[in-house]
């Protein structure tokens with residue numbers, strides 16, 4: 409299975425709940441590295457709206473990281 413954030417392949421037993429973040433699939437899980445971000449967000453997100461905001465920020469950051477990695481391959 410793949411992490412809902414960074415798409416890293418992981419074993420089921422390595423996966424973690426993404427709550428309070430919500431993804432498209434009910435069975436979506438996050439990897440151990442991304443779970444550190446999820447755990448930190450649990451302290452700061454007091455409302456679902458705040459959780460959504462932090463999730464959007466992290467998704468954009470992961471997307472930018474992948475884009476940068478791809479572009480570096482072509483240098």
Ligand SMILES: [Zn+2]
Nearest residue numbers: 411414439442
């Ligand atoms: Zn991940």
